[in-house]
Amino acid sequence: MPKVGMRAVRRSQLVNAAVELIEDHGIAGTSVSLISAKAGLATGMVHHYFADKNALLEATLWELVRRLTRQIYVQLAEARTPTERVLAYVDGNLCPASLTPRTVSVWLSFWGQVPHNPRFARIHNIIARRTQAALARTLAECMPREEAVRHAKVIVLFVDGLWLRAAIDPEGMTGEVAMQTAHDFLQRQLGAAFKRPVTSTRGKRPGENAARKSKRYR
Amino acid sequence: MPKVGMRAVRRSQLVNAAVELIEDHGIAGTSVSLISAKAGLATGMVHHYFADKNALLEATLWELVRRLTRQIYVQLAEARTPTERVLAYVDGNLCPASLTPRTVSVWLSFWGQVPHNPRFARIHNIIARRTQAALARTLAECMPREEAVRHAKVIVLFVDGLWLRAAIDPEGMTGEVAMQTAHDFLQRQLGAAFKRPVTSTRGKRPGENAARKSKRYR
Amino acid sequence: MPKVGMRAVRRSQLVNAAVELIEDHGIAGTSVSLISAKAGLATGMVHHYFADKNALLEATLWELVRRLTRQIYVQLAEARTPTERVLAYVDGNLCPASLTPRTVSVWLSFWGQVPHNPRFARIHNIIARRTQAALARTLAECMPREEAVRHAKVIVLFVDGLWLRAAIDPEGMTGEVAMQTAHDFLQRQLGAAFKRPVTSTRGKRPGENAARKSKRYR
Amino acid sequence: MPKVGMRAVRRSQLVNAAVELIEDHGIAGTSVSLISAKAGLATGMVHHYFADKNALLEATLWELVRRLTRQIYVQLAEARTPTERVLAYVDGNLCPASLTPRTVSVWLSFWGQVPHNPRFARIHNIIARRTQAALARTLAECMPREEAVRHAKVIVLFVDGLWLRAAIDPEGMTGEVAMQTAHDFLQRQLGAAFKRPVTSTRGKRPGENAARKSKRYR
DNA sequence: GATGAATGAGGGTTCATTCAT
DNA sequence: TATGAATGAACCCTCATTCAT
Numbered sequence: 074m075p076k077v078g079m080r081a082v083r084r085s086q087l088v089n090a091a092v093e094l095i096e097d098h099g100i101a102g103t104s105v106s107l108i109s110a111k112a113g114l115a116t117g118m119v120h121h122y123f124a125d126k127n128a129l130l131e132a133t134l135w136e137l138v139r140r141l142t143r144q145i146y147v148q149l150a151e152a153r154t155p156t157e158r159v160l161a162y163v164d165g166n167l168c169p170a171s172l173t174p175r176t177v178s179v180w181l182s183f184w185g186q187v188p189h190n191p192r193f194a195r196i197h198n199i200i201a202r203r204t205q206a207a208l209a210r211t212l213a214e215c216m217p218r219e220e221a222v223r224h225a226k227v228i229v230l231f232v233d234g235l236w237l238r239a240a241i242d243p244e245g246m247t248g249e250v251a252m253q254t255a256h257d258f259l260q261r262q263l264g265a266a267f268k269r270p271v272t273s274t275r276g277k278r279p280g281e282n283a284a285r286k287s288k289r290y291r
Numbered sequence: 292m293p294k295v296g297m298r299a300v301r302r303s304q305l306v307n308a309a310v311e312l313i314e315d316h317g318i319a320g321t322s323v324s325l326i327s328a329k330a331g332l333a334t335g336m337v338h339h340y341f342a343d344k345n346a347l348l349e350a351t352l353w354e355l356v357r358r359l360t361r362q363i364y365v366q367l368a369e370a371r372t373p374t375e376r377v378l379a380y381v382d383g384n385l386c387p388a389s390l391t392p393r394t395v396s397v398w399l400s401f402w403g404q405v406p407h408n409p410r411f412a413r414i415h416n417i418i419a420r421r422t423q424a425a426l427a428r429t430l431a432e433c434m435p436r437e438e439a440v441r442h443a444k445v446i447v448l449f450v451d452g453l454w455l456r457a458a459i460d461p462e463g464m465t466g467e468v469a470m471q472t473a474h475d476f477l478q479r480q481l482g483a484a485f486k487r488p489v490t491s492t493r494g495k496r497p498g499e500n501a502a503r504k505s506k507r508y509r
Numbered sequence: 510m511p512k513v514g515m516r517a518v519r520r521s522q523l524v525n526a527a528v529e530l531i532e533d534h535g536i537a538g539t540s541v542s543l544i545s546a547k548a549g550l551a552t553g554m555v556h557h558y559f560a561d562k563n564a565l566l567e568a569t570l571w572e573l574v575r576r577l578t579r580q581i582y583v584q585l586a587e588a589r590t591p592t593e594r595v596l597a598y599v600d601g602n603l604c605p606a607s608l609t610p611r612t613v614s615v616w617l618s619f620w621g622q623v624p625h626n627p628r629f630a631r632i633h634n635i636i637a638r639r640t641q642a643a644l645a646r647t648l649a650e651c652m653p654r655e656e657a658v659r660h661a662k663v664i665v666l667f668v669d670g671l672w673l674r675a676a677i678d679p680e681g682m683t684g685e686v687a688m689q690t691a692h693d694f695l696q697r698q699l700g701a702a703f704k705r706p707v708t709s710t711r712g713k714r715p716g717e718n719a720a721r722k723s724k725r726y727r
Numbered sequence: 728m729p730k731v732g733m734r735a736v737r738r739s740q741l742v743n744a745a746v747e748l749i750e751d752h753g754i755a756g757t758s759v760s761l762i763s764a765k766a767g768l769a770t771g772m773v774h775h776y777f778a779d780k781n782a783l784l785e786a787t788l789w790e791l792v793r794r795l796t797r798q799i800y801v802q803l804a805e806a807r808t809p810t811e812r813v814l815a816y817v818d819g820n821l822c823p824a825s826l827t828p829r830t831v832s833v834w835l836s837f838w839g840q841v842p843h844n845p846r847f848a849r850i851h852n853i854i855a856r857r858t859q860a861a862l863a864r865t866l867a868e869c870m871p872r873e874e875a876v877r878h879a880k881v882i883v884l885f886v887d888g889l890w891l892r893a894a895i896d897p898e899g900m901t902g903e904v905a906m907q908t909a910h911d912f913l914q915r916q917l918g919a920a921f922k923r924p925v926t927s928t929r930g931k932r933p934g935e936n937a938a939r940k941s942k943r944y945r
Numbered sequence: 946g947a948t949g950a951a952t953g954a955g956g957g958t959t960c961a962t963t964c965a966t
Numbered sequence: 967t968a969t970g971a972a973t974g975a976a977c978c979c980t981c982a983t984t985c986a987t
Contacts, residue, residue, distance in 0.1 A: 099407045120962065178407075185317065188317065234447075323978060324978090333951060541957060551972060553972070553973060620839065677841055737946095771984090
């Protein structure tokens with residue numbers, strides 16, 4: 074009889090293998106047989122557990138989302154004030170653990186598919202909307218709703234810009250630089266509302282003690 | 292003697308065909324035979340005029356740069372003050388003529404190759420450095436050098452963010468919206484230094500009467 | 510489970526098809542698609558069972574070595590004295606079963622690749638060394654070691670010369686002629702040490718009753 | 728009006744370029760465009776001066792024959808006795824100037840084509856017959872005709888064997904080694920008829936002072 | 946005489962996918 | 967559940983040859 078839970082295990086094996094391969098060779102350089110080989114499985118398994126290559130890639134994209142979300146949770150775990158929570162979002166996206174050249178490269182690969190793959194486009198839009206909404210909600214705690222939305226938009230755009238830059242110039246735009254740039258920006262952008270001195274060592278310890286709170290950023 | 296000047300003509304044909312195909316199907320979906328077919332040439336011609344597919348793609352990327360630069364020239368033609376020149380840069384990048392879904396899609400395709408293609412990476416870094424320097428130089432006309440550099444960085448990042456967003460959500464982030472968002476942002480970001488009321492209809496007429504001034508953005 | 514043992518079967522099919530095609534059209538005229546077609550398989554199979562065309566050709570060369578070795582075994586099976594064993598080597602190389610125009614043609618094709626293919630060069634050198642050593646060992650049974658080595662070298666060179674000649678003039682230099690020429694040569698070259706009257710009909714019956722003895726020529 | 732003699736000049740340019748390329752990359756790796764490029768001419772010129780690629784290769788083969796013949800002339804120039812003339816033939820074929828890895832490699836390339844190219848086969852047979860006849864004629868000056876023919880055959884085969892070996896193992900079988908091996912062999916093979924002490928430095932100076940005598944080896 | 950543009954078939958190779966076992 | 971054999975279209979690229987200029 075079939076082993077229980079095999080499905081989840083196998084899918085996870087394949088997805089993780091796919092992430093690594095896309096990091097190294099991009100989506101174009103990642104074939105089904107490479108994925109199954111790296112996962113230690115036979116080629117046939119990919120189509121046994123996924124409808125086709127695209128379905129596997131879609132699951133892979135969700136896995137990326139999950140990983141990034143986890144980083145944000147890590148930061149959120151210790152955030153107490155709205156200001157800190159905004160920072161947590163930004164830092165979760167830009168901390169060295171998130172903004173590695175490899176990670177950024179995978180995201181870039183998927184972005185490149187968006188215009189020709191409605192499924193990917195949909196996922197990205199969901200994420201973008203979710204993120205912006207969460208950010209706006211947080212900001213609304215200490216400023217008028219309208220202003221909060223406007224700021225949320227700007228922050229998301231700025232973070233996206235940092236990611237794109239990191240992808241194109243991984244040496245010049247490391248996680249450290251990106252965080253510093255973002256902090257400076259936030260300081261000026263949010264002005265008085267952003268009182269807290271942004272000097273903490275936050276983002277430097279990707280402590281595993283978090284990842285439990287606030288489904289809001291999921 | 293064989294027809295003279297064919298080289299330039301054919302290369303141009305092939306590059307333009309490549310742009311169109313990448314707009315429609317991405318780099319992955321753009322094969323050499325499709326390119327030559329769209330250009331109305333035999334498959335062999337691609338390798339007669341380019342070392343390989345990659346060389347053609349590189350030329351294609353430069354063509355994209357050229358097109359974008361031309362839009363910036365269009366805007367610059369009528370810019371008189373530093374403020375207007377900063378706007379010209381931003382509008383050249385975001386005006387509806389530049390930020391079409393198709394154009395954005397091609398750029399995204401090339402960005403996706405950057406981590407695995409040193410040639411593309413080099414080109415993108417050249418452009419980024421060039422752009423930021425030009426912007427900083429312009430801003431330095433009305434503020435301290437250091438501050439100018441800082442603003443230039445932020446503006447470039449913000450524009451990049453807008454492009455990425457436009458790529459992922461072409462409906463929501465049209466050229467018009469992008470320009471408006473950017474103008475609002477600039478207004479706040481540059482503050483007093485940015486006195487001029489940004490309300491012009493600029494960017495809506497991609498007049499061909501320009502493209503002559505200021506080698507600085509070249 | 511997939512069919513077991515297919516690997517060996519398919520590789521053999523492909524190698525045999527390659528031999529036939531190279532016999533007929535040379536290596537240059539033997540394409541992967543021709544090979545797979547002659548083997549009754551899809552083109553993809555070649556790269557499923559071999560790293561690339563070169564790996565298939567390498568396996569094909571080893572198959573040729575195997576076939577030639579088998580002929581030598583056939584002759585060795587009935588050899589009792591050192592003299593007879595020397596003759597067995599020579600006859601195994603030159604008997605009509607070995608020295609057909611087609612066989613010679615395939616070898617010539619591979620020789621032609623040697624200067625530009627290190628793998629082929631290596632294989633040929635291995636064979637040459639092996640052969641000469643075996644011959645010298647046998648000759649050493651009835652003459653001083655030094656002399657045996659000298660004779661072995663000469664015999665190998667002479668046999669090579671006969672192969673080259675057979676390749677260039679298959680009509681004039683048939684297996685029969687080659688054997689007779691070699692026997693005359695050996696008679697004179699080895700002189701007294703070569704007492705046995707070389708008149709047998711050996712080599713004319715490629716009996717399949719042998720191929721078991723003496724690992725020495727392996 | 729057409730420049731006189733251009734034909735010969737151009738053909739020579741192309742043939743020499745072909746020799747160099749085949750030395751480096753074999754016949755398979757030598758394309759028409761490579762040849763014309765190396766000759767400093769346009770691609771079209773090959774088909775202007777030769778019927779097709781094969782005709783050029785044929786001319787190239789004849790050029791190789793010419794070069795080898797010239798080496799034999801060099802040796803023949805100083806040969807006085809029949810014995811010396813036999814040596815001259817052998818040395819002309821094997822002297823370091825003739826038996827370079829590159830030269831041997833080109834010949835091997837052409838041999839590889841022989842079974843599938845009647846034109847090449849014909850040329851090779853002409854040369855072989857010519858050579859053997861000349862050698863037999865010389866030997867007949869100091870031994871019975873029948874014996875001379877037999878020896879001529881053996882010598883030619885042995886020299887061919889040395890070439891093949893040199894092709895497959897250029898390090899081990901240099902011109903020097905080949906000459907020494909051949910001299911030893913001749914000494915023993917021809918025995919009393921071969922009185923002259925073979926110790927001269929012959930073959931070490933490819934003096935250009937010869938190349939005039941005896942059309943017999945042409 | 947000389948150029949190199951142009952062709953299109955064919956080269957080796959990779960690939961997602963299917964399926965018998 | 968799991969294997970990897972099998973397919974064949976499509977990939978990029980090379981080539982000998984022709985031909986307008």
